[in-house]
Amino acid sequence: MRVLVTGGAGFVGSHLVDILVENGNSVVVYDNLSSGKPHFLQHHLDSGNAVEIVKADLLDLDTLKENMVGIDIVFHLAANPDIRLGTEVTDTDLKQGTITTYNVLEAMRVSGTKKIAFASSSVVYGEASVMPTPEDYGPLFPISLYGASKLASEGLISAWVGTFDMQAWIFRFANVVGNRGTHGVIFDFVHKLKNDPTRLEVLGDGNQAKSYIEVRDCVRSMYHLVSTTDDALNYYNLGSGDVCSVRRIAEIVVEESGLPAVSIEYTGGSRGWAGDVPKASLAVERLNATGFESAYDSEGAIRHTAKALIEEIGLHDER
Amino acid sequence: MRVLVTGGAGFVGSHLVDILVENGNSVVVYDNLSSGKPHFLQHHLDSGNAVEIVKADLLDLDTLKENMVGIDIVFHLAANPDIRLGTEVTDTDLKQGTITTYNVLEAMRVSGTKKIAFASSSVVYGEASVMPTPEDYGPLFPISLYGASKLASEGLISAWVGTFDMQAWIFRFANVVGNRGTHGVIFDFVHKLKNDPTRLEVLGDGNQAKSYIEVRDCVRSMYHLVSTTDDALNYYNLGSGDVCSVRRIAEIVVEESGLPAVSIEYTGGSRGWAGDVPKASLAVERLNATGFESAYDSEGAIRHTAKALIEEIGLHDER
Numbered sequence: 001m002r003v004l005v006t007g008g009a010g011f012v013g014s015h016l017v018d019i020l021v022e023n024g025n026s027v028v029v030y031d032n033l034s035s036g037k038p039h040f041l042q043h044h045l046d047s048g049n050a051v052e053i054v055k056a057d058l059l060d061l062d063t064l065k066e067n068m069v070g071i072d073i074v075f076h077l078a079a080n081p082d083i084r085l086g087t088e089v090t091d092t093d094l095k096q097g098t099i100t101t102y103n104v105l106e107a108m109r110v111s112g113t114k115k116i117a118f119a120s121s122s123v124v125y126g127e128a129s130v131m132p133t134p135e136d137y138g139p140l141f142p143i144s145l146y147g148a149s150k151l152a153s154e155g156l157i158s159a160w161v162g163t164f165d166m167q168a169w170i171f172r173f174a175n176v177v178g179n180r181g182t183h184g185v186i187f188d189f190v191h192k193l194k195n196d197p198t199r200l201e202v203l204g205d206g207n208q209a210k211s212y213i214e215v216r217d218c219v220r221s222m223y224h225l226v227s228t229t230d231d232a233l234n235y236y237n238l239g240s241g242d243v244c245s246v247r248r249i250a251e252i253v254v255e256e257s258g259l260p261a262v263s264i265e266y267t268g269g270s271r272g273w274a275g276d277v278p279k280a281s282l283a284v285e286r287l288n289a290t291g292f293e294s295a296y297d298s299e300g301a302i303r304h305t306a307k308a309l310i311e312e313i314g315l316h317d318e319r
Numbered sequence: 320m321r322v323l324v325t326g327g328a329g330f331v332g333s334h335l336v337d338i339l340v341e342n343g344n345s346v347v348v349y350d351n352l353s354s355g356k357p358h359f360l361q362h363h364l365d366s367g368n369a370v371e372i373v374k375a376d377l378l379d380l381d382t383l384k385e386n387m388v389g390i391d392i393v394f395h396l397a398a399n400p401d402i403r404l405g406t407e408v409t410d411t412d413l414k415q416g417t418i419t420t421y422n423v424l425e426a427m428r429v430s431g432t433k434k435i436a437f438a439s440s441s442v443v444y445g446e447a448s449v450m451p452t453p454e455d456y457g458p459l460f461p462i463s464l465y466g467a468s469k470l471a472s473e474g475l476i477s478a479w480v481g482t483f484d485m486q487a488w489i490f491r492f493a494n495v496v497g498n499r500g501t502h503g504v505i506f507d508f509v510h511k512l513k514n515d516p517t518r519l520e521v522l523g524d525g526n527q528a529k530s531y532i533e534v535r536d537c538v539r540s541m542y543h544l545v546s547t548t549d550d551a552l553n554y555y556n557l558g559s560g561d562v563c564s565v566r567r568i569a570e571i572v573v574e575e576s577g578l579p580a581v582s583i584e585y586t587g588g589s590r591g592w593a594g595d596v597p598k599a600s601l602a603v604e605r606l607n608a609t610g611f612e613s614a615y616d617s618e619g620a621i622r623h624t625a626k627a628l629i630e631e632i633g634l635h636d637e638r
Contacts, residue, residue, distance in 0.1 A: 087482055090421075090425055090428065091421065091425070094417075094418070094421050094475075098413075098417060098471060099413070099418075102409075102410065102413050106409055106410070109409065124474075126477060126481070127481075135457075135458060136457045136458055137457045137458075138454075138455045138456045138457025138458070138459060139454060139455055139456075139457070139459075139554060140457060140458075140459050140470075140473075140474070141473070141474070141477035141480075141481075141552060141554075142474050142477055142478050142481070143477065143478060143480070143481025143482065144478055144481065144482060145475075145478045145482060147474065147478060148471070148474035148475045148477070148478035149474075151459075151470060151471065151473075151474035152417060152467070152470065152471030152474055152475070154459075154460070154470075155443075155459070155460070155461050155466065155467035155468075155470035155471055155474075156413075156464075156467045156471070158445060158460035158461055158462065158467070159461055159462060159463055159464045159466060159467035159594070161460075161462070162445070162446075162460075162461070162462025162463065162593075162594055163405075163406055163462065163463060163464060163593045163594040164593075233460060235458060235460075274481075274482045274483075275478070275481055275482040
């Protein structure tokens, strides 16, 4: 298949490209490289794999339409990666989340591309009253502007399925962690330790607890579901079924750092920032029922990622 | 209170202005008059009531911000009134539904206006598997582009509540009918009979069946709920608890027309157009539990409306 991956040079996107290439697909990476990094894909370019990189913005609808010609399926992963930024510049997620999804769907409609897989998020559930939260949970009242853009994108996709006869897979991600990470709590902690190896400041009281999924598990499950499910609109939580607290993450990062005397300090409060969901746990029975098996649980994913990011970011070089 | 009503010169909006004035509020009507009609508000202007009309577009954020100063609560009703148009010009609802809601919220954030009541719709439920559909139903997969914009707007509002400490009321409307109607099935039927008093073409097989609410019941319930509920985010279905089929609507309009021999003809198919939800029934127990009582059930609302629109549109003058 000829596959277009938006955000394909980013953290999750580049791992997805790996899976797609391993399975014999040809891939067009559409990425503005605002947070994506071409060197995440360098191994494909070096090996002569069927990977083409288009450096362009999804807000440029004409360029997007040009690149949509002949595409069989779109994996739409591009988004503003920094949830907190949405609070400061309030149209960030509207533009980079909602309008970009509209543009992807419109380019697909014009070019006749019928299949889309979308990286949604557990944040669409807001502060859910049921945990672990199943896919059919309602109401959907996200509390972050990022969450609003994910819900808006889901609605656009379901409308395109209902109106223009498309087929879609909506994946609601737990927190995705792993190597090549460019943001998120583990990434932040490693950078903080790099700057000051004696103390680690944690936003909130450390009791925030969420589901995590290792990035390779995440992209494997996406590819598995697109290959094995076939409803007009397929929707799945992607997670590992357990949760890990921010306190535990801090401890794990400190352990893996090998630093001898780190003081972990909490800023206090139940959430890290306005719009942060303090507790999130995803039901993954529907995913597991398809025969998919994760390699890592949440804590395993975090330890694996702490090792990988300490290696990538080079904490040990600073000591 | 000083109240801003977007779409306040429209069908539902003008009835809401009536209720607001009756209860002693001063009202700023913000309307681009694309489908709203100033004569719906003429009685207030003639009586010297505290109603001011600002003819401006919600996409003009600067003008919106200017008019938001000193507003205590916004009733956000403006939207593209024609669900079918969204299928032809696919960014209609994105612009007139989603981006306008973002603008309203952003203007509120800047001016310090803390309360918003929003006209959402039963279309956010898509083709629900549970009927009557309760407010906590999930998943929310609308099938029309209009529905996508209502869901996106709900998500933006919940994000603003969660992030910027606002208070909101989300009202999911059944089909609203009544005098001053400018669109919708009864309006269409009356115009068709005006053009040809011998036959009435009905889109679909006539078995589409939905909840209807009379417009005065609708705006009374909105005002009642804003006055009596006080959560950070309040959300209610507004409907009358029963349903009425399109076939029955056609029969009622023909009966009320007094025309002697109308042939009702069905185009066939389970839905009127792509994106039409053929069956929609709203659970209204939460509304009723607040002590609100509707004047009309669905069929009563339709008969009342048929009489009113035949009078307004002037069917009898044509015979």
